[in-house]
Amino acid sequence: MEEYVIVLDYLPSIVGGSFDRKEPLVYAIGEEEYKLFELVAKPKANIMFGDRVFIGKDPAKRDVIDHVKRRVGYSDLTGAAQSELEYAVSTLVKSKEAYYVKFYNECDALSLRKHTLEELPGLGKKTMQLILDERKKGPFLSFEDMLTRIPALKAPEKFIVDRIVLELSDKENRKHLLFVKDNKPAPASPRADWNNEHKPSFRNDRGTGRDDRGAGRDERRNRKTYR
Numbered sequence: 101m102e103e104y105v106i107v108l109d110y111l112p113s114i115v116g117g118s119f120d121r122k123e124p125l126v127y128a129i130g131e132e133e134y135k136l137f138e139l140v141a142k143p144k145a146n147i148m149f150g151d152r153v154f155i156g157k158d159p160a161k162r163d164v165i166d167h168v169k170r171r172v173g174y175s176d177l178t179g180a181a182q183s184e185l186e187y188a189v190s191t192l193v194k195s196k197e198a199y200y201v202k203f204y205n206e207c208d209a210l211s212l213r214k215h216t217l218e219e220l221p222g223l224g225k226k227t228m229q230l231i232l233d234e235r236k237k238g239p240f241l242s243f244e245d246m247l248t249r250i251p252a253l254k255a256p257e258k259f260i261v262d263r264i265v266l267e268l269s270d271k272e273n274r275k276h277l278l279f280v281k282d283n284k285p286a287p288a289s290p291r292a293d294w295n296n297e298h299k300p301s302f303r304n305d306r307g308t309g310r311d312d313r314g315a316g317r318d319e320r321r322n323r324k325t326y327r
Contacts, residue, residue: 102130103156105137106188108181110147126165127172127181128153131192133281134264136177138169149184150191174269185268190261197243200260204231204246205239210276219278220259221266227252 105128113124126139126147139155141147145164153164174182193200207216217228230250240246246256260279267280 101156102132102135102137103154104131104152105129105139105155106131106192107147107149107151107153108184108188109149109178110141111178113143123169125169126153127177128155129185129188129192129268131195134189134192134268134279135281136172136174136268138172138176140166140169142166150188173271182269186261186265189264189268190257193257193260193264197257200257201240201242201246203260204256205235216276216278219263219276221262223259 107126107128109127111125111127113122124141124143124145126137126141128137128139129135130137131152137155142162142164147153147164151164154161155165155168156162174185177185204217209215210219215228215232217223217231218225227250230252231246234240234249240249243256246253264279267274267277271277271280271282
C-alpha cells in the first residue's frame with residue numbers, strides 16, 4: 101500500500117464559469133509501487149509539483165490530502181502530469197539506487213531465449229552481455245561503479261526510468277511488469293515481476309559457474325521451490 105506520493109499536477113477548485121470544479125484535485129505517483137492516483141486536496145492546501153505528500157491511513161498525518169478519490173491510468177492523467185512523470189520517476193529511482201543496482205546484479209533469464217535485461221528500452225545485446233560478464237567478476241556497488249566498469253552503459257538509471265514509464269504508459273502491451281505493481285494475479289514465472297521478489301537471492305546459478313544463459317533452464321527445473 102502506498103503511503104507517500106509525488107505530486108505530478110494540481111488543479112485548484114473553480115466555482116462558476118465553464119470550468120466549474122468543486123474539488124481541488126491532485127494527480128500523483130506512489131513512491132513504492134508507482135501507482136497513479138487522483139486525490140482530493142484539502143481546502144487552501146499549498147501544493148507544488150514534485151511535493152512528497154502523505155496519503156496513508158493516519159488522518160493526523162494528512163495535512164495536504166483530504167482523501168484518495170481513485171486509482172487512475174496513464175491516459176487519465178492531465179497533460180501536465182504526463183509531462184512531469186519521467187522527472188518524478190527519475191527522482192524516485194535515484195532515491196532507491198541500492199534496489200536497482202541489486203536488480204542489475206541479480207536479475208536473471210525470463211526464458212531460454214530472453215534475459216530480463218532485454219526488457220529495458222534502449223539496452224542493446226552487446227551492452228547487456230557486458231553487464232552479465234562484468235557482474236561475474238563482482239557485484240556492482242552503485243550506478244557510478246557500473247559506469248566506471250562499463251563506460252558504454254552511460255546512464256544505467258535511465259534504462260530503469262524508461263522501463264517504468266513504459267510500464268505505466270503502455271501497460272496493456274507489456275507481457276511482463278518488472279517494476280510497476282499491478283492488481284492482476286501474480287504471474288506464473290517468479291521472474292516475470294521483479295518488483296514482487298523479496299527473496300535472499302534472485303539467481304539460480306549463484307556460485308555454480310554456469311553462465312546466465314542457462315538460468316531459464318534451471319528456473320523451470322527448480323520452479324516448484326518458488327511455490
